[in-house]
Amino acid sequence: MAIKLRALAAKIQIENPKSLRQKLARWFRQHGRDLPWRRTHDPYAIMVSEFMLQQTQVVTVRDYYARWLERFPDFNALAAASEADVLHVWQGLGYYARARNLHRAAKQVADLHSGQLPNDLVAISALPGVGRYTAGAVATFAFDQATPIIDANIARVIARLLDLQEPIDTKRGSEILWLTAEELLPAKSGRVHNSALMELGALLCTPRAPQCPICPIREHCRTKSPESLPRKKPRPKTIALAENCAWIVNDGNLLLEQQTGSRWRGLWKLPVIGESHPRNKLLLAFDYPFTNHRVTLSVYASRVPMESRPNQQWVPLTSIDSIALAAPHRRAIKRLAASHK
CATH class of the missing domain: 3.90.79.10 (Nucleoside Triphosphate Pyrophosphohydrolase)
Incomplete structure (x- = not known):
């Protein structure tokens, strides 16, 4: 399967990725939003933002993020808190398993790493509630590692760049996205690149009414009908x-x-x-x-x-x-x- 996927990725790979990266980074430095978690490289603050931003919009997370860091400023403070206190500060954000996993992750960092998150993708991935995306996001935004990440915004951008007809929520579609994200990476310093891809999806390459005429990487994009992408499997009945x-x-x-x-x-x-x-x-x-x-x-x-x-x-x-x-x-x-x- 891996060989077949890489063969497929080779056929649909992006031409001149270096040029794409340069255009994207230039656009991001001019137009990227000033978000509170972009003002820090603290691994704890980055991890908190990533847990909160799972399935929650930026506008909702802003206030919760500030209150959380005031109440639990680091891994040790969160590890020492009771679950009741953690859930109370989190309430209103929903999907409470995220709060419990973040609490458990803080305890693990406090117990195994003296309250300091290691600069190691494997160690980050071993934390409770940290999947492939979150581990990569913390590694790239906190430690500037060049590691691929796929969230909803980046998935949409890559699907449109490739004119990908495969549903992205299938195993095959997901692996194509990850392989392409890896191919697009710079050799080092992935923070700006991944931030720019994500921001492009949030501001220009939106689900509806994408602003293709002013997209900085429109020359690299293959799709003729961006609003039809990405494709997904049919939703289950309510x-x-x-x-x-x-x-x-x-x-x-x-x-x-x-x-x-x-x-x-x-x-x-x-x-x-x-x-x-x-x-x-x-x-x-x-x-x-x-x-x-x-x-x-x-x-x-x-x-x-x-x-x-x-x-x-x-x-x-x-x-x-x-x-x-x-x-x-x-x-x-x-x-x-x-x-x-």
């Missing part, structure tokens, strides 16, 4: 789910339930109402997305139970902001708490 929960308030205290499953483990939410449990007045209902699901969260007024379960706790409504809540439940609680006053 599955509808119902989540029925209870609103139980007693003397200004709200009953919450801590999650133990993998989805929202460690976070708090409103207690679940079982299928056979009687439901009273519907107080609130709205939909929210989760992977390929569309979940309808319905909150019902309920009576105070005789006793709470071990994973439940009474929390003053005035202290809700200090609790790490699942995002849809935080939204529901804030709306209902406002009407409860």
Whole structure:
């Protein structure tokens, strides 16, 4: 398979990659955005930004990034924090496994490397939650290593440069992207090159209405229909789910339930109402997305139970902001708490 892929990559390789790199770097130095994680080469700060930017837009990450570094300024500070504190600072960013993995990675760096991340791609790759992209991103942005990285923006740029008809979310399509990214690399100093590729995808080579006439590397691009690329496999059908929960308030205290499953483990939410449990007045209902699901969260007024379960706790409504809540439940609680006053 590797031989076949390299043979295919050789057929669709970019002509004159040196010229492409020079044009791209020149454009980036003139037009690259001033982002907070671009003002530092601190490996910890770079890793935090990369974890946060997974599946989250730049505009959302900015404020979280600043608050996180203020609360946990380095690997040792994060390693010493409790999971509850970590989840509370992260809440609102979603995909909480990222926060748990970042916490675990900090503990590993503190324990094995005295709080200093090694300048070694293999060591970085061994950290919890660090995949091929994140390891390469930390190596290139923190240590200026010339290593290939593929995120959504770079994948789109390369797919259009190659006029790649292979779906990029297949094994074959993904490997073509990585091989091409490797071929495009300079011999050293990959920070500017990878930043420029990423920025081109974010600012000009966008999913819709790409600005091809002002693209600095348009002469190297093969596609005639950029908006049709990159291709992906058909999306799975959306599955509808119902989540029925209870609103139980007693003397200004709200009953919450801590999650133990993998989805929202460690976070708090409103207690679940079982299928056979009687439901009273519907107080609130709205939909929210989760992977390929569309979940309808319905909150019902309920009576105070005789006793709470071990994973439940009474929390003053005035202290809700200090609790790490699942995002849809935080939204529901804030709306209902406002009407409860």
